[in-house]
Amino acid sequence: MAADKRILALGAVATVLVLATGGIWLSQTKDSDPFGQCRKSVVAGGMEAFGAPFTLTNQQSQRVTDKQVFAKPxxxxxxxxxxxxxxxxDVSRNGEARRLLSERGLDVNDVFITIDPNRDTPEALQSFAEVQDPELIALTGSSEEIDAVAKAWRVYYKLNNQDDPEDYLVDHMTNTFLVMPGQGTVEYFGRDxxxxxxxxRTACFVNAAK
Structure with a gap:
């Protein structure tokens, strides 16, 4: 009986220590992350694993780098x-979010990267941007460049062009990523x-970075 009581007592002490240590670790982790109070998404490897340097072509047929595109949130x-x-x-939703942020005095880029570079020429992207958001930065590139960029952001896509090389659909993921200058990818948003x-949520990150 005495041994059982000692075991129960030791178990209770161990539980308290685990909870206390866990609380300290969570507090330190949150304090060490300048965006800790803003994050809602959790992914394996952390959001910093998303993204990589690139050079692509915008709707004005200009070659631009990731540093130029991501000079703003x-x-x-x-x-x-x-x-x-x-x-x-989705792009219309993102454009509306950009406009709402602009009304708050926050300057954020709205960026669209095609996963269908064979059809999405700079001219096609220009027409798309004019309808969706005049401030949209639309990017294309070679198939190899687009493959590399999509892989860097872990974006799955598949062209269903086996039977019809002109009028086909593309299976793809629909997340929107928030990229901060000097911080990389910090969050993503689903379709809902x-x-x-x-x-x-974007304003939280932008204000935290100031």
């Missing part, structure tokens, strides 16, 4: 202009996030 979406429904809705929620 940026909402980044991977899609294609021939997408019948999902991409236009509203423009207002995206703007509020």
């Amino acid at each position: 940026s909402l980044v979406y991977f899609g294609y202009t021939f997408c019948p429904d999902v991409c236009p809705l 996030v509203s423009p207002e929620d995206m703007a509020t």
Whole structure:
């Protein structure tokens, strides 16, 4: 009986120590992360594992680097202009979030990277941007360049062009990434996030970086 009591007592002490240590670790982790109070997404390896340097072509046929594109906080979406429904809705949502942030005095880029470079020429991207968001930065490149960029952001896509090389659909992921200058990718947003929620969460990161 006495031994059982000692075991129970030691177990209780161990539990308290584990909880206390865990609380200290979580507190230190949050304190060490300048965006800790803003993050809602958790991924294996951390968000810093997303992204890599690139050089792509914008809708003005200019070659631009990641440093030029991400000179401001940026909402980044991977899609294609021939997408019948999902991409236009998502890009429109991102554009509305950018406008809401602008009304708050926060300057954020709205970025679209095609996953269909064969059809998404600079001219096609220009027409798409004019409809979606006049401030949209739309990017294309060679198939190899797009493959590398998509892989860096862990974006899955598949061209279903085996039967029809012109009129085909593309399977793809629909996350929007938030990239901060000098910090890399810090967050991502799913399709269910509203423009207002995206703007509020993005503003948290932008203000925390100041």
